[in-house]
Amino acid sequence: xxxxxxxxxxxxxxxxxxLAFKKALRGSPHTLEAKQFTFFMEEELLALQxxxxxxxxxxxxxxxxxxxxxxxxxxSVAPFRDRVVHHAVVRILEPVYEPVxxxxxxxxxxxxxxxxxxxxxxxxxxxxxxxxxxDIRKHFENMDHDVLMRILEQKIKDRKCxxxxxxxxxxxxxxxxxxxxxxTSQFFANVYLNPVDHYIKEVLKVKKYVRYxxxxxxxxxxxNFLKTVQNKVDHYLEKQLKxxxxxxxxxxxxxxxxxxxxxxx
Numbered sequence: 001x002x003x004x005x006x007x008x009x010x011x012x013x014x015x016x017x018x019l020a021f022k023k024a025l026r027g028s029p030h031t032l033e034a035k036q037f038t039f040f041m042e043e044e045l046l047a048l049q050x051x052x053x054x055x056x057x058x059x060x061x062x063x064x065x066x067x068x069x070x071x072x073x074x075x076s077v078a079p080f081r082d083r084v085v086h087h088a089v090v091r092i093l094e095p096v097y098e099p100v101x102x103x104x105x106x107x108x109x110x111x112x113x114x115x116x117x118x119x120x121x122x123x124x125x126x127x128x129x130x131x132x133x134x135d136i137r138k139h140f141e142n143m144d145h146d147v148l149m150r151i152l153e154q155k156i157k158d159r160k161c162x163x164x165x166x167x168x169x170x171x172x173x174x175x176x177x178x179x180x181x182x183x184t185s186q187f188f189a190n191v192y193l194n195p196v197d198h199y200i201k202e203v204l205k206v207k208k209y210v211r212y213x214x215x216x217x218x219x220x221x222x223x224n225f226l227k228t229v230q231n232k233v234d235h236y237l238e239k240q241l242k243x244x245x246x247x248x249x250x251x252x253x254x255x256x257x258x259x260x261x262x263x264x265x
Contacts, residue, residue, distance in 0.1 A: 001100070001154055008160035010092045012052045017045050020087035024080065033080040048081060055163060057085070059171030062179060076172070076179030086184040089165065093156075093187065100155065101190060102197045107213035108186040117212045121219075124208040128219035130252065132226040136193075136237065137244045139214035140185060141177040143192050144242045145169050151191060189213060192241065199236050204229055 010016060021041065028034045037044050051057040060079035067073050078086065094110075101109065106117035125131065136142075149166060156162055168184055178185035193211065200206045200218075206229055208219035216233075220226050230245065237243040 003155060003157035004096050005157040007092055007096070007156060007158045008164065011088050011161065011164065012049055014045065014049055016091060017049055017084065017088050020091055021045060021084045023087045023091075024083040027083070028080065031080065037080050037084075044081065045084075048084065052085070052164065055160065057164070057167060059168060062173060073180060075181045077181040078171075078179070082168075082171075083183065085164075086168065086182060089168070090183055090187050096155065097187075097191060097194075101194060102201055102211075104210045105190060105194075105197055106210065107190060109190070114212065117210055121210050121217055124210065124219045128208055129221045130219070130223050130226055132216075132218040132220075132230055134216050134218075134230065134245050136214040136216075137246050138177075139243065140180050140189065142243055143178050143189070144176050147241055148188060148192050151195060152188075186213075195240060196233065196236055200229070200233060204232060 021037075025034055025038065048057070059082050062076040062078055064074060064076050067075055098109070104120060106112040106114070106120070148169060149162070152165060153162060156165075165184075169178070169188070172179055178188060190213075193214070197209075197211060200209055206218055206220075210217045218226055218229055220229075234245040237245060
């Protein structure tokens with residue numbers, strides 16, 4: 001995999017920070033901290049740029065709250081100025097990683113999403129007798145910071161960029177895992193699972209596979225093949241990524257396509 005340099009300069013460019021500010025503002029235009037940042041926008045962005053260039057930037061304190069969607073989840077939201085940095089980083093890293101991701105990964109990617117994942121699964125179900133639906137146990141909570149950094153280093157050569165990413169990752173108030181509420185968390189979740197995607201497609205030779213964040217759907221005419229895939233993917237996740245599949249995987253025939261597909265994603 002060819003490694004990329006020169007990313008830190010692009011991230012800290014004032015125009016990139018300004019565009020990142022505009023994106024962050026769309027997500028919370030009415031909060032007090034967003035309004036204060038906006039009022040002093042130029043000064044705030046210049047100060048942020050100065051901190052980033054001097055490698056003195058540090059993340060602020062998270063705001064936490066619980067949602068039920070449908071199960072209880074802890075959402076952790078970074079301060080507004082940190083969210084500007086998150087958007088600045090992702091704006092530059094997205095085009096770097098987009099060619100690296102497999103086609104059938106659908107979460108938090110342009111021109112993808114839940115609807116596209118459902119349509120793709122519908123297409124694949126038409127020629128498959130069985131499917132395996134599984135997901136990763138506490139994916140966001142269990143992502144290992146050091147493993148994530150090693151994966152990022154396989155593609156990113158720029159040391160200052162890696163240092164900034166490490167600052168963002170280590171800025172969470174726990175030793176492992178990433179907060180669900182961060183844009184960078186969603187992006188890095190795809191980066192984190194990209195190796196297993198390629199393992200599934202290139203080593204296990206699974207032709208029909210769709211992933212939406214940590215939800216995985218495998219389709220085949222062979223039930224035994226799917227059982228083998230499940231065991232090998234679980235072993236890979238545990239050994240390489242320090243993750244585990246849930247034990248609630250289901251194998252079944254697919255007699256009613258329309259009733260089945262909406263339960264998969």
